[in-house]
Amino acid sequence: MSVRIRHLLFATLMSLAIWHLFEGGYIHAKAWLAQQLIHNAWHGAISNASAQTPWPGADTYPVARLTAQNGKIDLFVLAGTSGRTLAFGPGHMTGTALPGSYGNVVLSGHRDTHFSFLKNISIGDQLFLESSSGDRKLYEVIKTEVVHENDTHIARDSGDDRLTLITCFPFDALVPGGPMRYAVMARAVIPRTLNI
Amino acid sequence: MHSPLTGGRIKTQSPNDQIVKDGLRGLLASIAVGFTVSTVLVLIVITLTLLSTAASAASVDQINNTKSGSLLVKNAQTGHYMPTPTLLTDVKINVSGILARTTVSQQFQNNSKDWVEGIYVFPLPENAAVDQLRMRIGDRIIEGQIKEREEAKKQFQEAARSGKKATLIEQERSNVFTTSLTNIAPGESITIEIAYQNTLDYRDGAVSLRFPLVVAPRYIPGQEHNENTMTSTVNQGPSVTDAQKISPLIIDESEKKRNPVNLSIKLDAGFAIQTIHSTNHAIKKNKINEHQYKVNLVSNNVPADRDFEVTWRSAPDAMPRSAVYTEQKGDKYYSLITLFPPTDPNADIPRLPRDIVFVVDTSGSMHGASLDQAKSALKLAVQRLTNEDRFNIIQFNSTTQALYSHEQPASEKNLKVACRYINALVADGGTEFAPALSIALNDDAKAGRIRQVVFITDGSVGNEDEIFSMIKKRLGKNRLFPIGIGTAPNSHLMTKIAEYGRGSFTYIGDISEVATKMGDFFNRLENPVVTDISTKWPEDLIVDLSPSIIPDLYQGEPLVIVAATDRAFTGAVQIGGLFAGQQWRETVNLEKQSKEQGIGQIWARRKISEHMGSLRDGMSKEVVRQAVLDLALEHSLVTKYSSLVAVDVTPTRTMQFMYRQLIPLNMPNRWSQAKIFGALPQTATASSMHLILAALFSTLALVFFFKGRRPKTGSQR
Numbered sequence: 001m002s003v004r005i006r007h008l009l010f011a012t013l014m015s016l017a018i019w020h021l022f023e024g025g026y027i028h029a030k031a032w033l034a035q036q037l038i039h040n041a042w043h044g045a046i047s048n049a050s051a052q053t054p055w056p057g058a059d060t061y062p063v064a065r066l067t068a069q070n071g072k073i074d075l076f077v078l079a080g081t082s083g084r085t086l087a088f089g090p091g092h093m094t095g096t097a098l099p100g101s102y103g104n105v106v107l108s109g110h111r112d113t114h115f116s117f118l119k120n121i122s123i124g125d126q127l128f129l130e131s132s133s134g135d136r137k138l139y140e141v142i143k144t145e146v147v148h149e150n151d152t153h154i155a156r157d158s159g160d161d162r163l164t165l166i167t168c169f170p171f172d173a174l175v176p177g178g179p180m181r182y183a184v185m186a187r188a189v190i191p192r193t194l195n196i
Numbered sequence: 197m198h199s200p201l202t203g204g205r206i207k208t209q210s211p212n213d214q215i216v217k218d219g220l221r222g223l224l225a226s227i228a229v230g231f232t233v234s235t236v237l238v239l240i241v242i243t244l245t246l247l248s249t250a251a252s253a254a255s256v257d258q259i260n261n262t263k264s265g266s267l268l269v270k271n272a273q274t275g276h277y278m279p280t281p282t283l284l285t286d287v288k289i290n291v292s293g294i295l296a297r298t299t300v301s302q303q304f305q306n307n308s309k310d311w312v313e314g315i316y317v318f319p320l321p322e323n324a325a326v327d328q329l330r331m332r333i334g335d336r337i338i339e340g341q342i343k344e345r346e347e348a349k350k351q352f353q354e355a356a357r358s359g360k361k362a363t364l365i366e367q368e369r370s371n372v373f374t375t376s377l378t379n380i381a382p383g384e385s386i387t388i389e390i391a392y393q394n395t396l397d398y399r400d401g402a403v404s405l406r407f408p409l410v411v412a413p414r415y416i417p418g419q420e421h422n423e424n425t426m427t428s429t430v431n432q433g434p435s436v437t438d439a440q441k442i443s444p445l446i447i448d449e450s451e452k453k454r455n456p457v458n459l460s461i462k463l464d465a466g467f468a469i470q471t472i473h474s475t476n477h478a479i480k481k482n483k484i485n486e487h488q489y490k491v492n493l494v495s496n497n498v499p500a501d502r503d504f505e506v507t508w509r510s511a512p513d514a515m516p517r518s519a520v521y522t523e524q525k526g527d528k529y530y531s532l533i534t535l536f537p538p539t540d541p542n543a544d545i546p547r548l549p550r551d552i553v554f555v556v557d558t559s560g561s562m563h564g565a566s567l568d569q570a571k572s573a574l575k576l577a578v579q580r581l582t583n584e585d586r587f588n589i590i591q592f593n594s595t596t597q598a599l600y601s602h603e604q605p606a607s608e609k610n611l612k613v614a615c616r617y618i619n620a621l622v623a624d625g626g627t628e629f630a631p632a633l634s635i636a637l638n639d640d641a642k643a644g645r646i647r648q649v650v651f652i653t654d655g656s657v658g659n660e661d662e663i664f665s666m667i668k669k670r671l672g673k674n675r676l677f678p679i680g681i682g683t684a685p686n687s688h689l690m691t692k693i694a695e696y697g698r699g700s701f702t703y704i705g706d707i708s709e710v711a712t713k714m715g716d717f718f719n720r721l722e723n724p725v726v727t728d729i730s731t732k733w734p735e736d737l738i739v740d741l742s743p744s745i746i747p748d749l750y751q752g753e754p755l756v757i758v759a760a761t762d763r764a765f766t767g768a769v770q771i772g773g774l775f776a777g778q779q780w781r782e783t784v785n786l787e788k789q790s791k792e793q794g795i796g797q798i799w800a801r802r803k804i805s806e807h808m809g810s811l812r813d814g815m816s817k818e819v820v821r822q823a824v825l826d827l828a829l830e831h832s833l834v835t836k837y838s839s840l841v842a843v844d845v846t847p848t849r850t851m852q853f854m855y856r857q858l859i860p861l862n863m864p865n866r867w868s869q870a871k872i873f874g875a876l877p878q879t880a881t882a883s884s885m886h887l888i889l890a891a892l893f894s895t896l897a898l899v900f901f902f903k904g905r906r907p908k909t910g911s912q913r
Contacts, residue, residue, distance in 0.1 A: 006901065013897030017890045024886030059564030080682075081877035082565075082706075093877065094705045095687070102811050108877045112884055149876045160836060168880035174888060176880035 031113035034088035064099035100131030139186035161188040293466035293534035328391035340842035348839035401539030466519025512540035523795035549584035557653035566682030581606035592632035593625035641673035655686035723751035729773040800831035
C-alpha cells in the first residue's frame with residue numbers, strides 16, 4: 001500500500017519535474033536549433049540576394065547577422081518581433097531602420113536566451129551587424145538604459161546612425177511579462193580594424 | 197488511528213500492520229503537508245518573482261530619490277555630493293495657424309560653495325527646431341552662435357579650460373536637447389534663453405498646443421556626456437562612472453516646485469476661434485479679435501510635473517479656408533500657407549463617386565501573416581464601397597492577374613465575387629511590381645469621379661527608379677495610396693510612392709492594427725476635400741515650394757505649404773483647387789498678411805529633412821552634410837551637423853576645481869508618449885521558472901521517496 005502510494009507520489013512529482021525540465025529546456029533547445037537552421041537560410045539569402053525562409057512554412061526570414069565579443073556571440077536576426085519569431089532568434093523591430101541602412105536599427109531578443117549576453121555588456125563594447133544585402137557595420141556601445149515598455153522613444157529615429165538592442169529587465173526575473181526593458185544603444189563607428 | 201482516510205481500507209490489525217499504518221500515516225501526513233508546502237512554495241516562487249520584477253523596476257527609480265532637501269550627484273573623482281541649483285522657467289509662445297514659436301528662458305542658481313559645471317536637459321515637442329540661444333549673467337547678455345558641430349564643441353571645451361562661462365546646445369534625439377554650463381560661480385545665477393518652433397496637432401477643427409514641462413526618467417547625462425566627449429581639463433575622463441544609477445533624476449515629492457513655470461501665449465489661429473480650453477492648468481484669456489487671443493497661466497509658479505496643454509476650436513465653417521503669414525529675411529521672402537478643411541459637421545459636402553483599383557502583392561515574401569493582414573485590410577476596404585463606386589482587384593507576383601478587365605460597379609453580386617477572389621489569394625513567386633502599376637495607371641479619372649489606386653505590399657521591390665518615373669509620367673488625376681504590410685516593409689519606397697502619387701502611406705505592422713490603421717486610411721481615401729491644389733504667384737518670381745508636390749487636402753487635416761521667393765513682390769497669391777469637383781479659389785494679398793518670425797526657419801527645416809531623407813536614396817553623406825550645414829548656418833538651426841554655442845569673453849573662474857552637476861527634472865505626473873510603436877516587444881521566456889520548478893519538484897520527489905523508506909527499514913529491524 002504505502003509503497004504504491006509512495007511510488008505514485010514519486011512518479012507524479014518526478015513527471016512534474018520532468019515536464020518542467022522539458023518546458024524549460026525546450027525553449028533553449030528551440031532557440032539554439034532555430035539558429036542552426038537559419039544559418040543555412042542566411043547563406044541562401046546572401047547568395048540569392050532575396051528573402052529566404054529558414055524552414056518550410058516559416059513566417060519570418062533572416063535579415064541580419066549580429067556578432068559580438070569577438071565572435072563568441074553570433075546571432076541571426078529575424079524580421080519582426082512577434083513572440084513566435086523571438087523564440088527562434090532576435091528580431092528586427094518593424095518600422096525601424098533596416099539593418100545596413102542609415103538610422104536607428106532596433107533589435108530585440110529574449111533576455112534568457114539570445115540576448116542574455118546584454119547583461120554583461122559595457123560601454124565601449126563593439127557590435128557588428130551584417131545585413132542580408134551584405135552591408136557591414138561596426139557599432140560601439142555608448143549607453144545602456146532601463147525603460148518602461150511603453151516608453152518607445154528608444155525605438156524612434158534619433159537622427160543618427162545607431163543600433164538599439166532591447167531585452168527584458170530585470171535579467172533574473174523568473175516570470176516573463178514584466179514591464180521593464182533594458183536597452184543598449186550603440187552608434188556606428190568607422191572601424192580601424194575589424195577583429196571579428 | 198483516527199485517520200479518516202486510511203480507516204476504511206485497513207481491515208485487520210496486527211502489530212506489523214500497526215507499524216505499516218504508522219508509516220502510512222506519516223507518509224500521508226507528509227503528502228498532505230508536502231502538497232500544501234509545494235503549492236505554497238510554487239505560489240511563493242511566482243509571487244516573489246512577480247514582486248521582484250516590480251521591485252527592481254521600482255528600485256531604479258528609488259535609487260534616485262534623495263531624501264534631503266536637494267538632489268545630490270556623486271562626483272566620480274572626489275566622491276563628493278553636490279547640491280543642485282534652483283531653476284525658474286519662463287515660456288512665451290507665438291502661434292500662427294498650426295505653427296508655434298516658443299521662447300523658453302531658464303534661470304539657474306548655483307547654491308553651492310564651489311564652481312560647478314552643469315548639464316540641464318529640457319524636453320521639447322516632437323519636430324521642434326531650435327534656432328536661438330542667449331545667456332544672461334548679471335547685466336551682460338551673450339548671444340549664441342550657430343556653428344558646425346565639432347567647431348562648437350571645441351569652442352565650448354576651450355571656454356571651459358580657460359575658465360570662461362559657456363553654453364552648448366547639441367541635437368541629441370529629436371525631442372531632447374542638452375544645455376551644458378561651465379564655470380558657474382558659487383551663489384551666482386545664470387539665465388539661458390532658447391527659442392524653437394514646432395507644428396501643432398490639428399484634429400477635427402481643434403488645434404492643441406502642448407508644452408512638455410517634464411522629461412520622462414530616461415536621460416543619462418554622464419554617458420551622454422561620453423558620447424559627446426565634452427570634457428574640460430579640470431574634470432577629465434568620464435564624468436559619472438555610475439551613470440546607470442543616477443539615470444532618472446527624480447526629485448523628492450516635497451520638492452515638486454523645483455521647476456516653476458511662467459507661461460504666456462500670443463495666439464493667432466488663422467480661423468475664427470469658438471472656444472479655448474486648458475486641460476491641466478487654470479488659464480486667463482484676453483480676446484483681441486475673432487482670430488486672436490492672449491492666453492496666460494493664472495498662477496505664475498506652476499509645478500513642472502505635468503504637461504501644459506491648451507486647445508482651441510474653430511467656429512463651424514462649411515468652406516475650406518486659408519491663412520497666410522509672411523516673413524522677410526535678408527533679401528528672401530518666406531510665406532507660410534495653411535489650408536484648413538471645412539469644420540462644420542453639418543455641412544453637406546457632396547461626395548464624388550470613386551473608381552478604385554486595389555493592387556495586392558501575392559509574391560512569396562507575403563507568405564504567412566503578411567498575406568493574412570493584406571486579406572483582412574482588403575476585405576475591409578471592399579466592404580466600404582457604395583453602390584455608386586466602381587472597383588477592380590489586381591494581384592501580382594511573377595505575373596499580373598486582374599479580377600476584371602476594367603472597373604466594375606460595387607454591386608452586391610460583384611462584391612461577393614470579390615470576397616471569394618480575396619479569400620483564394622495565395623502567396624508565391626516573385627515581385628513584378630511595374631506591370632501591375634502600369635495596368636492600374638492605364639486609366640485616368642473621369643469627370644465628376646475620383647480614381648484611386650490602393651497598393652497593398654511589403655514592398656520588397658528592386659527597380660524603385662523605374663517605378664518612380666512611371667508614376668511621374670502617368671499619374672494624371674489618379675491618386676496612389678500604398679499600404680505597407682508585414683514584418684519589414686520598404687517604408688522609403690512607399691513614402692515616395694505616396695508623395696509622387698499625391699496620396700498617403702499607411703503602415704500596418706500587425707494584424708491587430710488593421711482595424712485602427714485602416715480607419716485613418718479610409719478617412720483620407722473617402723474624404724479628399726480639395727484636390728489638385730495649386731498656387732499661382734505674381735509673374736517672374738522664382739518660387740521654391742515645400743512640399744514641391746502639393747498633396748490633396750483631406751477632411752480633418754490641415755495642409756501647410758511653405759514658399760521661399762527670391763525677392764520682395766507686390767500683389768496677390770492665388771490658391772486654388774477642386775472642392776467637391778467644383779473650382780475653388782482664394783486670393784490672398786500678401787502685403788496685408790501678418791508678419792511673423794521664424795517662417796524662413798520652417799522652410800529651411802523642411803529642406804533639411806528632405807536632404808536627410810536623401811541619405812536613404814544613396815546620396816553621398818558629404819554632399820548631404822554640406823547642404824544641411826549651409827541651410828543650418830543661414831537659418832541658425834541646431835541639426836545633426838550644427839550646434840549653438842555661447843561663450844563669455846571674460847574668464848571668471850578663480851577657484852581650481854569644478855564639479856559636474858545635474859539639475860533634477862520632475863517625474864511626469866502621468867506617463868505620456870506618442871504611441872508610435874505601441875509598446876516594446878515582450879522579450880522574456882518562462883524557461884528559468886520552468887527549470888526552477890523542475891528542480892523543486894524533483895527535490896520534493898526525492899525527499900518523499902527517502903522519507904517514506906525510513907519507517908519501512910525500521911519495521912524490518
